[in-house]
Amino acid sequence: xxxxxxxxxxxxxxxxxxxxxxxxxxxxxxxxxxxxxxxxxxxxxxxxxxxxxxxxxxxxxxxxxxxxxxxxxxxxxxxxxxxxxxxxxxxxxxxxxxxxxxxxxxxxxxxxxxxxxxxxxxxxxxxxxxxxxxxxxxxxxxxxxxxxxxxxxxxxxxxxxxxxxxxxxxxxxxxxxxxxxxxxxxxxxxxxxxxxxxxxxxxxxxxxxxxxxxxxxxxxxxxxxxxxxxxxxxxxxxxxxxxxxxxxxxxxxxxxxxxxxxxxxxxxxxxxxxxxxxxxxxxxxxxxxxxxxxxxxxxxxxxxxxxxxxxxxxxxxxxxxxxxxxxxxxxxxxxxxxxxxxxxxxxxxxxxxxxxxxxxxxxxxxxxxxxxxxxxxxxxxxxxxxxxxxxxxxxxxxxxxxxxxxxxxxxxxxxxxxxxxxxxxxxxxxxxxxxxxxxxx
Numbered sequence: 001x002x003x004x005x006x007x008x009x010x011x012x013x014x015x016x017x018x019x020x021x022x023x024x025x026x027x028x029x030x031x032x033x034x035x036x037x038x039x040x041x042x043x044x045x046x047x048x049x050x051x052x053x054x055x056x057x058x059x060x061x062x063x064x065x066x067x068x069x070x071x072x073x074x075x076x077x078x079x080x081x082x083x084x085x086x087x088x089x090x091x092x093x094x095x096x097x098x099x100x101x102x103x104x105x106x107x108x109x110x111x112x113x114x115x116x117x118x119x120x121x122x123x124x125x126x127x128x129x130x131x132x133x134x135x136x137x138x139x140x141x142x143x144x145x146x147x148x149x150x151x152x153x154x155x156x157x158x159x160x161x162x163x164x165x166x167x168x169x170x171x172x173x174x175x176x177x178x179x180x181x182x183x184x185x186x187x188x189x190x191x192x193x194x195x196x197x198x199x200x201x202x203x204x205x206x207x208x209x210x211x212x213x214x215x216x217x218x219x220x221x222x223x224x225x226x227x228x229x230x231x232x233x234x235x236x237x238x239x240x241x242x243x244x245x246x247x248x249x250x251x252x253x254x255x256x257x258x259x260x261x262x263x264x265x266x267x268x269x270x271x272x273x274x275x276x277x278x279x280x281x282x283x284x285x286x287x288x289x290x291x292x293x294x295x296x297x298x299x300x301x302x303x304x305x306x307x308x309x310x311x312x313x314x315x316x317x318x319x320x321x322x323x324x325x326x327x328x329x330x331x332x333x334x335x336x337x338x339x340x341x342x343x344x345x346x347x348x349x350x351x352x353x354x355x356x357x358x359x360x361x362x363x364x365x366x367x368x369x370x371x372x373x374x375x376x377x378x379x380x381x382x383x384x385x386x387x388x389x390x391x392x393x394x395x396x397x398x399x400x401x402x403x404x405x406x407x408x409x410x411x412x413x414x415x416x417x418x419x420x421x422x423x424x425x426x427x428x429x430x431x432x433x434x435x436x437x438x439x440x441x
Contacts, residue, residue, distance in 0.1 A: 005072065005188065006287045013067025027277040028060045047242060047249065047261065055273060057265045062276040068283060069208075069218050072187040074194050076223030077256035079264055080216060080271040080279075084183060084203025085111060087217035089119075090263035091179055091201060094234045094255075096147035098124030103141045103148075105132040105162055106396045107155035110386035112181065113397060118388075129396070132158075133323065135166045142174045148199075149176060153192060154184035154327070154336050156371075157381050157405040158398025159316050161327040168196025175230045183207075183372070184338060188290040189331045193222040199255065206372025207337070209282035210289055216271050216279050219259050223252035234258050241266075289374065292410040294334025299413040300406070300420070301339045309424050311344040311351075311402070337409075338371065342402035343427060351402030354427045355380045358404060361423035364415055365406070376409035376416050 003011070017026050033052045035041040043049040052058050062080050070078040081087045096102060104116060106129040116127035125147070130137035138149055149171045151162045164180070171178045177198035182190060186207045192200050202208060204216040227235040228247045234240070235254050236247045241262060246254040264270050271279075301315035316327040317335035327335055343358070345351030358378070359367040365376040369384060379385060386399045394400075408416065 008068070008071045009286055010284050012071035014064045025061065025064050025277060025280050027273060028055075029273050030059070031055050047244065047257075056268055056270045057260065059273045059276070061273040061280075062271055065271075065276040065280050065283070066218070068280070069187075069204075070220055072191075072283075072286075073182070073200050073220040074187075074191040074222075075200065075220035077253045078218050078220040079256050079259045080204070080218045080276055081264060082217065082269045082271055082275075083215050084181075084201065084205060084217035085115060086264075086267075086269035087201040087203075087219045088112065088115060088181070089267070090219055090259050090269060091148070091199060092120060092125065093263040093267070094258045095177070095232065096120070096123075096125045100124075100145050100147040101126040101128050101143070102150060103138055103146055104129045105151040105155070106130060107132040107158040107160045107398045108150075108152055109156040109181070109183075110381065110389060110397065110399075112150075112152075113386075113393070114388050132160050132162050135163060135170060138167055139170045139174070142171070142176060146174065146176050148179045150179045150181070152181040152184065153190050153330070154316065154338065155398060156184060157338070157340050157385075157403065159184075159314050159321070159323075159336075159338055159340060160398065161316060161323040161330055163326055164192055164195040164197060164330060168198075172196075177225045184336050185331060186286060186290060188287050189294075189333055189336060192330075193220070193224075195330060198222045198225040203372075204279050205370070207290060207293065208286060208372075209279045210286065210372060210374050211282055212370055212373040212375065214275050214278040214282075216275050219256065221253060221256035221259075223255075225255070227254055234262055289410060290337070291333065293337030293408060296410060296413045296416065297335065297337045297339055297408040300408050300416055303417045304339065304341050304420070307421075307424065309343055309428055311342050313339065313341045315339050337407060339406045339408060340403050341406070342400060342404065343424065345402060348401040350431065352380075352382060354431065355402050355404050356383060357427040357430050358420075358423045361426040362419055363422070364411065364419040365409075365423070371405075371407035373407065374410050376411060376419075377407040379405050381405050 044051050066078045128141045130141050168178045179199045180192040180197040182200045183202045200220040250257045304310045305313045343354045365378045381399045386394050
């Protein structure tokens with residue numbers, strides 16, 4: 001039965017506990033599982049039967065979360081990980097080898113950029129960044145050594161939405177998969193697999209959990225990419241570790257099984273049962289929370305656009321946003337809960353300092369390095385999340401010196417606006433007077 005999104009968010013992947021009748025998801029806080037007999041143990045280790053061996057590989061509680069997220073993202077299966085970055089690393093581990101390259105949209109999270117430029121390169125994997133909206137640039141960058149193409153649904157922090165269907169067509173014409181970071185949109189607003197993506201990953205730390213208490217990530221397998229028609233030795237042919245053909249054995253679930261057994265199992269980047277149980281609690285209200293995030297983000301963006309001290313506001317819901325039409329095509333029910341903006345300033349240095357002062361002056365809004373919390377969060381990317389990048393790299397990723405990134409929470413919108421106003425006033429009052437060098441009072 002094809003149930004609605006909110007229903008799946010509450011019920012997918014879990015029936016009442018057969019042993020006790022408990023309706024809530026049980027927490028299986030265990031490391032390992034007793035085998036019925038030696039043959040059963042051997043079959044489990046040889047991947048000839050499904051079951052739990054050790055919680056670094058799988059666990060009944062984490063499987064509830066995995067099945068639910070797969071159902072919400074329109075995938076065939078998923079694997080939860082210790083963090084969003086662990087999810088990205090798991091994808092890269094099984095798809096890319098030394099000598100390969102990955103084609104990346106240049107509008108991306110600073111941690112993703114640093115991962116590919118500072119970590120993947122140590123494994124001999126070359127990152128190739130292209131202009132996010134230039135579909136032909138992806139085609140030009142892909143060659144026979146390209147492992148995958150990577151984009152973000154709503155880029156962090158430029159808030160650009162790419163043309164998934166066009167980019168997917170280019171990737172598939174070149175026999176490589178399209179990987180999408182769906183963190184900013186969540187499946188409540190966008191399901192990239194329905195628009196041609198092959199693999200989706202998210203930081204479940206953010207809106208999926210929603211309370212700022214639990215770090216986690218997920219890899220979702222779309223189940224449609226023809227791995228046996230492309231050159232991926234971990235998936236098709238004799239696997240280097242298990243000696244089996246994952247496509248033949250697992251069919252449409254081949255990729256998720258490779259991620260589980262060749263990445264998470266080997267590197268220990270699993271999600272703990274307790275963290276999975278915690279995330280399930282937040283996931284149940286995702287659809288309702290995203291509606292509130294989207295509504296508040298619009299109200300805050302409109303207020304900031306009319307603020308005399310604010311020089312610019314970026315919000316995908318505004319018609320003048322560079323990718324408003326694409327966001328309108330691919331996002332359902334809202335334009336996500338993020339707004340970026342900058343203050344008027346005489347030069348980059350002045351606006352840079354003013355942005356930092358705003359962060360230091362908020363009271364209700366929290367100045368911290370996270371997004372997607374039920375509470376409103378603010379940060380200055382140029383001095384924090386993207387500080388490892390050069391100025392040119394920051395600008396290429398959509399980060400300006402004065403940019404403030406606001407994750408709009410679900411408080412009363414009027415209270416968020418009031419707090420931002422007083423913080424902006426403080427930042428303006430702290431500016432030096434150009435003629436005298438004195439500080440304004």
